[in-house]
Amino acid sequence: MPIIEIKDLNVHFGENHALKNVTMSLDKNQITAIIGPSGCGKSTYIRCINRMNDLIPGCKVEGEIVVDGSNIYAKDVDPVDIRKKIGMVFQKPNPFPKSIFENVAYAPKIHGLVQKDGKSKKATKNELEETVEWSLRRAALWEEVKDRLGKSAYTLSGGQQQRLCIARALAIKPEIILFDEPCSALDPIATAKIEDLLIDLKKDYTVVIVTHNMQQAARVSDKTAYFYIGELIEYGITEQIFEKPTKELTEKYITGRMG
Amino acid sequence: MTSRIIFQNELETLNQDVSTMATLARESVGKAVQCIVNHEPELREEVERLDKEIYRLEQLIEKRCLDIIGLQTPVAGDLRTISTCLKIITDLDRIGRYASDIVEVYDCLASSNGLVRQVNIPNMAELVTSMVEDAVKAFIERDPEAARELFERDDEIDRLYDTNFRAVLTYMMENPHLISSGIHLILIARYLERIADHSCNIGERVVYMVTAERMNPKERKKDHKLNTMCEVPKEPDGDSYSAHELEEK
Structure with a gap:
């Protein structure tokens, strides 16, 4: 069932037409991988989904992105509300210069805790502790940090910092999580942990991941979209894309003969 | 600019090795058939040599693929x-083995009094040799249509095997002196029939290699003598299918 429907998405950065007429829908509780050579518009695309491009001067977004039935680019929509619903994890782990606990507790402290009815309420100390533990467990980090929650997040390894960022994104209970090359700064063991985590997370969340690592896309995703110079070239079931892509451009890219 | 030059070269070498192996397998079947049909015992050594070379290539190609x-x-x-190379080298190796098995029974046919010709082994051998040739050609030329055509000819081989089996049985019943050579002839017919099956396996892999479609068992087996002799497993519905549909099938 689609949770995100993108219709005729066009993005310009000044003169540069970065995304051209992209139309696709993303399924709920599935992992969608976005692949393509550098400069093809992958990051631009993923940053449109939670309106992160709004922060870039000269960026113009046209078209519709409908999440749960409403267009997130409608005039009355507050981008902050969108980002509560659609979390994001970046290429380089970027924890706040605070303790491990504070990193995860930061968003619930500001936005309150999301209740079952979708509304937020101010968290008590106990509730905050529960949320931090739940988020860290969900991000498969709790066992490694439970005895040093007060320590600076910078004392963690790169892989742990990235899982901390995932826990931080989970703390406000988003529906969708966007990952922009989450493993490119990590070693193979930390990468494997994140990949296991992604597959575990899709039970409860919809995941979109931009990756340069083709094998990673093949391993973790249900569907794969291939972008080239701002255009969506091919989008389909991952197994099919990696066994018999329908477009020659896709085959050239995934077999390493281009890009 | 073409990238991955080393990879490209490795694939090219692999292709050449498999083509060489396939050509040797084809040659070994041709020589084995020539040996028994034209009574040319000197070809036995050549078939044995080819068998060894085919086996060596199988090992080498498997290593290259891995x-x-x-x-x-x-x-x-x-x-x-x-994956096609990895699979078909087993078929090619088996073809080489069967060629070697065929020449091994040559001595036992010495007293067959021309039974080889009477039971139409030459005709069957000719058809099988052409199937191996065409399977090899389909691989080298990446031709899925030529590969699919092999299956129709396999039905013909199955029919010939059946006919030969009954004919030899009749000769053996009429003249018990022919039992030994008759059994060996049935073995040869069986080896030829198996070689045809391996050619079809190669054809099936060529179809997959080029189109990513897996052939439906229905396409593979339209008319088989064993249908009347054993239970045939239930066949999946529909036409050919892709790998990601396999689990559903």
């Missing part, structure tokens, strides 16, 4: 090509 999978992480058409 190296490429391990080091180059191939996908899409490249991965299908490598």
Whole structure:
């Protein structure tokens, strides 16, 4: 069932037409991988989904992105509300210069805790502790940090910092999580942990991941979209894309003969 | 600019090795048939030599394929090509073995009094040799249509095997002196029939390599003598299918 429907998405950065007429829908509780050579518009695309491009001067977004039935680019929509619903994890782990606990507790402290009815309420100390533990467990980090929650997040390894960022994104209970090359700064063991985590997370969340690592896309995703110079070239079931892509451009890219 | 030059070269070498192996397998079947049909015992050694060379190539190609999978992480058409190579070298090796088995029974046929010709072995052998040739050609030329055509001819081979089996049985019943050579003739017919099956396996892999479609068992087996002799497993519905549909099937 689609949770995100993108219709005729066009993005310009000044003169540069970065995304051209992209139309696709993303399924709920599935992992969608976005692949393509550098400069093809992958990051631009993923940053449109939670309106992160709004922060870039000269960026113009046209078209519709409908999440749960409403267009997130409608005039009355507050981008902050969108980002509560659609979390994001970046290429380089970027924890706040605070303790491990504070990193995860930061968003619930500001936005309150999301209740079952979708509304937020101010968290008590106990509730905050529960949320931090739940988020860290969900991000498969709790066992490694439970005895040093007060320590600076910078004392963690790169892989742990990235899982901390995932826990931080989970703390406000988003529906969708966007990952922009989450493993490119990590070693193979930390990468494997994140990949296991992604597959575990899709039970409860919809995941979109931009990756340069083709094998990673093949391993973790249900569907794969291939972008080239701002255009969506091919989008389909991952197994099919990696066994018999329908477009020659896709085959050239995934077999390493281009890009 | 073409990238992955080393990978490209490795694939090219692999293709050449498999083509060489396939050509040797074809040659060994041709010589084995020539040996028994034209009574040319001197060809036995040649078939044995080819068998050894085919086996050596199988080992070499398997190593090449595993190296490429391990080091180059191939996908899409490249991965299908490598998986095809890995599968068909087993078929080619078996073809070489059967050719060798055929010449092994040559001595036992010495007293067959021309039974070889009477039971139409030459005709069957000719058809099987052409199937091996065309399977090899379909691989080299990446021709799925030529590969699919092999299956119709396999039905013909199955019929010939059946006919030959009954004919030899009749000769043996009429003249018990022919029992020994008759059994060996049935063995040869069986080896030829198996060689035809392996040619079809190669054809099936060529179809997969080029189109990513897996052939439906219905396409593979339209008319088989064993249908009347054993239970045939239930066949999946529909036409050919892709790998990601396999689990559903």
